[in-house]
Amino acid sequence: MTPEDMDLLAALGRTRAGLKVEADKHYVVESRLAPLARREGYPSIEALVAALRAKREERLIWAVVEALTVNDTAFFRDRATFAFLRETALPELSRRRKDGSVRIWSAACSTGQEIYSLAIAADEARNLEPGVRFEFFASDLSERCLEKAQSGLYTQFEVQRGLPIRLLIKHFENHDETWAISPRIRQAVRWRRINLMSDLSGMGAFDLVMLRNVLPGLDLSVRARLIENLAARLTEDGLLVLGEAESLAGVTEALHPVAGRPGVFARDPAYRAAAA
Amino acid sequence: MKTCLVVDDSRVIRKVARRALEDIGFDIAEAADGMEALAWCRAAMPDAVLLDWNMPVMNGLEFLQRLRQEPGGDAPVVVFCTVENKVENIRLALDHGADEYIMKPFDGEIIAAKFAEAGLL
Structure with a gap:
């Protein structure tokens, strides 16, 4: 070239x-x-x-x-982050939304492993309020990625990257070397093609937004605008989750890091103490 | 340094597994069947066992049953590594005391992910 x-x-x-x-x-x-x-x-x-x-x-x-675009992803990528979500963040959000719904958005979902991991984590979490409903949304720029994500079909190689074996046999069925996620988990997710550079104001409010390992692939000039747009979509006590090694230092002050939780950011600084 | 006993009747698989496990900091011993593996464990119990299912002399499932009855045999983390990929077989392995399960073919990334999942990294 x-x-x-x-x-x-x-x-x-x-x-x-x-x-x-x-x-x-x-x-x-x-x-x-x-x-x-x-x-x-x-x-x-x-x-x-x-x-x-x-x-x-x-x-x-x-x-x-x-x-x-970069589409690399895996089930339960960053084990510590998912342990925090399952054991602390999701139960805390379920208590705050008692009898309501917790809305979760995987904003650059790639081939779906991340949103399915969250749906499985919510299914496995033991200390959730019984009346609360979890709503899972997933979006990506790539139609091809969304097609694969919606199919819920993964290769043997893909399911062995991050999925503990007990969760694999509980939530998937295998047909030779293809593994299909259970219809119950697959149907819990709503999918949409979204360019994150477009107007996001029609998306509604979310309690948890995942945007993991996306910022490094974006031009510096758009990072602050994107994070501020996503921050505007968060509820007052909502969380934005980036990759464990990602930081917002020098990008924007719209969100604050949650102490002791690498890659997790909150709108409300008071939440830092509650979630730590 | 943690030790891992690689049990597989294929010399090629043992070599591939050895390289992957050495890359993540394990000291490796090798056995070609369950009986040989049991002798290794009686001499020095490893921290982990990477275990094939179908082997001559003594298969992986029988080895696992006998290992768990040995003094100190409940300690090693056992990760099956086999072509058996049916859910019934995976359940059988877990019911017999396996901690994790790898379906062949595998690579270093899968070994590292599964050993991390089993608490070995």
């Missing part, structure tokens, strides 16, 4: 989805676009980019932008 090709891809990624596409990382971009070029019937990535330039076809532009 030429530097001009890389510039075009970087500009598309940034303007359409806030993505950070580094000009010197040809190999990363090429590895992400190669499967798309094959699917679309182009003999090379260069031919795909040439078509992009010539046709300016929205469908192809979005297919390229989707292919540039």
Whole structure:
């Protein structure tokens, strides 16, 4: 690819989805676009980019932008975070929403492992208020990821990354080497294609928003706006959960880190003491 | 350093498992069947056992039953590592005292994830 090709891809990624596409990382971009070029019937990535330039076809532009996103995920990724959610955050939220509902949003859900892990965690948590209802929402930019997520079908390799064996046999059925999540868990989740750079004000309020390992792939210029938009979607005592190693230092002061819980942020500083 | 006994009749699998486990800090011993593994355990009980199911002389399930009856045999964390991927087989292994379960084929990432899940990392 030429530097001009890389510039075009970087500009598309940034303007359409806030993505950070580094000009010197040809190999990363090429590895992400190669499967798309094959699917679309182009003999090379260069031919795909040439078509992009010539046709300016929205469908192809979005297919390229989707292919540039990072989709790596796993069940119960960051065990300590999920232990905190199961044992502390979900029970606490259920007490506060007694006889109401706790709304949870996996904002960049990729192929679904994260939202299903949360649904399983809520199912397994022992100290929840009996009257409370959990509502699970999941969104992603990628149609392909959403399709797979909604199918609830995973390979043997995928279910062995993070799922304890007892939870696997309790919540999945296997057909040869494919594992299907139980209909009860799958049907508990509502799915929607959402570009997080778009207006999120129609989403309603959430008690828990997950946006894990997404910020590093975003352009610096959009990180603060995204976090502030998500903070505006949180209830007063709601939580935003990023990846364990992620920080909001220097990004925004709209949210405060929860003491002793890496990657967990709250709107209300008082919640830090309650959740710690 | 924690010790792990790798029990599998395939030399290739033992070699792959040894590399993966050494990468996450284990000292490795190897056995080619359940009987040989039992002799290892009687001599020095390991912290963990990575255990195949189908082996000659003594299979993994029988080894596990006998291990749990040995003095100190309830201590090792036992992770099955087998081609048997039916839910009934997994339940049987757990009922016999297995702590975790890996379905072949596996790689270093799966071994590390399962050993972490079993509290070994």
